[in-house]
Amino acid sequence: MQAIxxxxxxxxxxxxxxxEYAPIVRLRNGRVYGMTQQVENGGKVYFYQGIxxxxxxxxxxxxxxxxxxxxxxxxxxxEACPQHGLEQEPFGLGSKTTNISEDCLYLNVWRxxxxxxxxxxxxxxxxxxxxxKTGTIFSPLYDARHLANLGDVIVVSIQYRVGPFGFLYGxxxxxxxxxxxxxxxxxxKWIHYNIARFGxxxxxxxxxxxxxxxxxxxxxxxxxxxxxxxxxxxFLKNQMFLPIYGDELMPYKPSDAxxxxxxxxxxxxxxxxxxxxxxxYANLFVAxxxxxxxxxxxxxxxxxxHYYGDSSYSDIVFERYTSELLPNASKEMLLATLGxxxxxxxxxxxxxxxAQEYAKKSPGRNxxxxxxxxxxxxxxxxxxxxxxxxxxxxxxxxxxxxxxDGKGHSTPITFNPEDRQLSKDMIYAWSAFAKxxxxxxxxxNNRYWINAFDRSTILNAPITRTFxxxxxxxxxxxxxxxQSCDSFWKDKLFA
Ligand SMILES: *[C@@H]1O[C@H](CO)[C@@H](O)[C@H](O)[C@H]1NC(C)=O
Ligand SMILES: *[C@@H]1O[C@H](CO)[C@@H](O)[C@H](O)[C@H]1NC(C)=O
Ligand SMILES: *[C@@H]1O[C@H](CO)[C@@H](O)[C@H](O)[C@H]1NC(C)=O
Ligand SMILES: *[C@@H]1O[C@H](CO)[C@@H](O)[C@H](O)[C@H]1NC(C)=O
Ligand SMILES: *[C@@H]1O[C@H](CO)[C@@H](O)[C@H](O)[C@H]1NC(C)=O
Ligand SMILES: *[C@@H]1O[C@H](CO)[C@@H](O)[C@H](O)[C@H]1NC(C)=O
Ligand SMILES: *[C@@H]1O[C@H](CO)[C@@H](O)[C@H](O)[C@H]1NC(C)=O
Ligand SMILES: *[C@@H]1O[C@H](CO)[C@@H](O)[C@H](O)[C@H]1NC(C)=O
Ligand SMILES: *[C@@H]1O[C@H](CO)[C@@H](O)[C@H](O)[C@H]1NC(C)=O
Numbered sequence: 126m127q128a129i130x131x132x133x134x135x136x137x138x139x140x141x142x143x144x145e146y147a148p149i150v151r152l153r154n155g156r157v158y159g160m161t162q163q164v165e166n167g168g169k170v171y172f173y174q175g176i177x178x179x180x181x182x183x184x185x186x187x188x189x190x191x192x193x194x195x196x197x198x199x200x201x202x203x204e205a206c207p208q209h210g211l212e213q214e215p216f217g218l219g220s221k222t223t224n225i226s227e228d229c230l231y232l233n234v235w236r237x238x239x240x241x242x243x244x245x246x247x248x249x250x251x252x253x254x255x256x257x258k259t260g261t262i263f264s265p266l267y268d269a270r271h272l273a274n275l276g277d278v279i280v281v282s283i284q285y286r287v288g289p290f291g292f293l294y295g296x297x298x299x300x301x302x303x304x305x306x307x308x309x310x311x312x313x314k315w316i317h318y319n320i321a322r323f324g325x326x327x328x329x330x331x332x333x334x335x336x337x338x339x340x341x342x343x344x345x346x347x348x349x350x351x352x353x354x355x356x357x358x359x360f361l362k363n364q365m366f367l368p369i370y371g372d373e374l375m376p377y378k379p380s381d382a383x384x385x386x387x388x389x390x391x392x393x394x395x396x397x398x399x400x401x402x403x404x405x406y407a408n409l410f411v412a413x414x415x416x417x418x419x420x421x422x423x424x425x426x427x428x429x430x431h432y433y434g435d436s437s438y439s440d441i442v443f444e445r446y447t448s449e450l451l452p453n454a455s456k457e458m459l460l461a462t463l464g465x466x467x468x469x470x471x472x473x474x475x476x477x478x479x480a481q482e483y484a485k486k487s488p489g490r491n492x493x494x495x496x497x498x499x500x501x502x503x504x505x506x507x508x509x510x511x512x513x514x515x516x517x518x519x520x521x522x523x524x525x526x527x528x529x530d531g532k533g534h535s536t537p538i539t540f541n542p543e544d545r546q547l548s549k550d551m552i553y554a555w556s557a558f559a560k561x562x563x564x565x566x567x568x569x570n571n572r573y574w575i576n577a578f579d580r581s582t583i584l585n586a587p588i589t590r591t592f593x594x595x596x597x598x599x600x601x602x603x604x605x606x607x608q609s610c611d612s613f614w615k616d617k618l619f620a
Pocket of ligand 4: 376
């Protein structure tokens with residue numbers, strides 16, 4: 126491992142004055158030092174960046190990283206896993222790293238600097254998004270310093286293999302598929318073994334209960350670029366490499382596991398969606414953006430159902446989502462319609478329906494549902510007007526991580542006091558939930574965020590309550606997804 130230094134701390138501090146180092150932590154595999162980061166009001170957090178947790182052969186399951194001697198320099202970012210388009214990472218923020226390497230199983234750890242009476246802190250774990258195809262923990266979007274500081278929690282973000290490197294399925298022991306998920310699990314195990322050394326509370330991770338237990342040959346000889354080229358420019362279209370089920374890791378179809386009670390039930394959940402999850406994807410599904418017609422929308426829906434669902438219901442979906450469109454509907458309205466289908470089908474309904482079914486089998490647990498309706502939309506959709514009124518995919522992450530100052534990325538956004546307030550409210554609520562499983566906060570409009578379900582109705586006619594996060598006028602709303610999800614998508618998604 127190339128980045129290891131083997132000098133004592135004394136030398137280190139005197140030689141390099143520009144970095145303010147964080148204390149050395151002795152991990153199972155070796156020692157690391159990190160750096161301090163500034164937060165609000167002159168505060169600081171300790172940040173250990175790019176700690177290697179695993180290693181893996183191409184397409185193979187990962188193992189823990191080898192022990193090292195000396196002290197590992199965890200003060201700078203490392204490589205992302207092989208993928209395209211790191212320069213235009215989501216949100217136009219640009220990634221810190223544009224280098225890729227197959228040796229990419231790194232994680233980041235933030236911990237509040239201040240000491241406190243209690244011996245341990247709760248741990249929040251973050252897996253980056255990117256449809257299993259892109260993403261890196263070294264994106265400025267995922268800078269968790271404010272979350273760690275204000276929430277008084279330890280935050281760990283885990284990088285995992287994506288695209289063909291993470292999800293090529295060879296049905297052999299050296300290319301078993303789902304290795305990107307195996308990476309995630311190894312990262313969780315690393316936390317289990319090491320986080321106490323950062324003052325983290327491993328008791329809370331104890332309930333983690335995950336079962337671990339010739340084309341390929343040719344692909345082994347290819348370069349990273351050759352393998353990646355297969356997926357170039359195909360963001361959501363074919364050539365997808367996704368998690369599979371039926372293997373040792375995910376033996377059942379997830380919806381069957383949910384129905385048949387073969388999941389790890391009984392865990393509190395905080396879950397939610399943004400108001401316009403599908404919007405910025407809509408144009409990826411149309412062949413010619415300048416020539417969108419009702420007919421081409423029909424084709425796109427057919428295509429979407431074919432790849433991600435079941436073609437047999439594409440006509441019903443088309444009817445449902447276009448029946449109220451006037452014949453003179455604008456291009457923007459047609460695209461928005463397609464965005465609505467994608468949103469309900471792929472993100473919103475699977476999320477809320479999963480939670481509902483999960484809750485039925487988890488009596489006595491807490492469920493907190495949110496919908497973000499306040500926006501700093503950075504994903505200016507290509508054809509749709511007004512970014513700021515739309516709340517796009519991932520914006521909740523933006524508020525949770527960056528919202529306090531809106532700084533730290535290449536496209537500056539202005540955060541007004543309402544944005545800062547939302548950001549703080551989210552950090553306090555999320556971290557309280559991570560610590561206790563409850564959110565008891567009274568928000569500044571005197572509202573409480575209450576449980577999504579009532580114990581008395583959950584089994585029969587569940588009322589689902591969602592906390593609508595809208596410009597500090599937060600409201601609990603009942604049955605927000607009743608029409609779209611319960612009535613329309615449920616039987617299709619859980620068929
Ligand atoms: C650790 O890495 C940083 C960033 O590359 C570098 O500036 C610093 O000198 C390194 N520390 C030591 C002790 O080599
Ligand atoms: C990225 O690659 C360049 C050129 O090879 C190298 O100078 C730089 O140190 C690399 N950055 C990281 C984070 O590895
Ligand atoms: C994987 O291989 C096993 C044994 O060789 C075979 O029974 C099974 O059908 C294969 N699975 C797939 C999805 O090809
Ligand atoms: C999962 O692990 C449990 C024990 O923790 C075991 O009883 C069960 O058979 C495992 N399931 C699979 C599919 O391996
Ligand atoms: C892989 O490359 C090695 C050495 O370049 C070669 O001997 C071997 O035949 C190649 N294997 C395949 C399957 O192409
Ligand atoms: C739009 O598409 C239709 C049908 O595919 C085609 O006949 C027409 O020429 C296209 N118009 C433009 C401006 O490309
Ligand atoms: C579309 O037609 C309706 C009446 O049929 C009209 O009220 C509306 O203004 C029209 N919209 C546009 C964008 O032309
Ligand atoms: C936010 O709430 C206000 C007042 O209830 C409402 O008028 C407005 O439409 C809401 N905005 C969004 C984006 O939901
Ligand atoms: C939708 O909500 C109403 C109450 O507002 C309820 O009576 C009805 O059963 C719900 N429908 C579904 C499909 O859950």
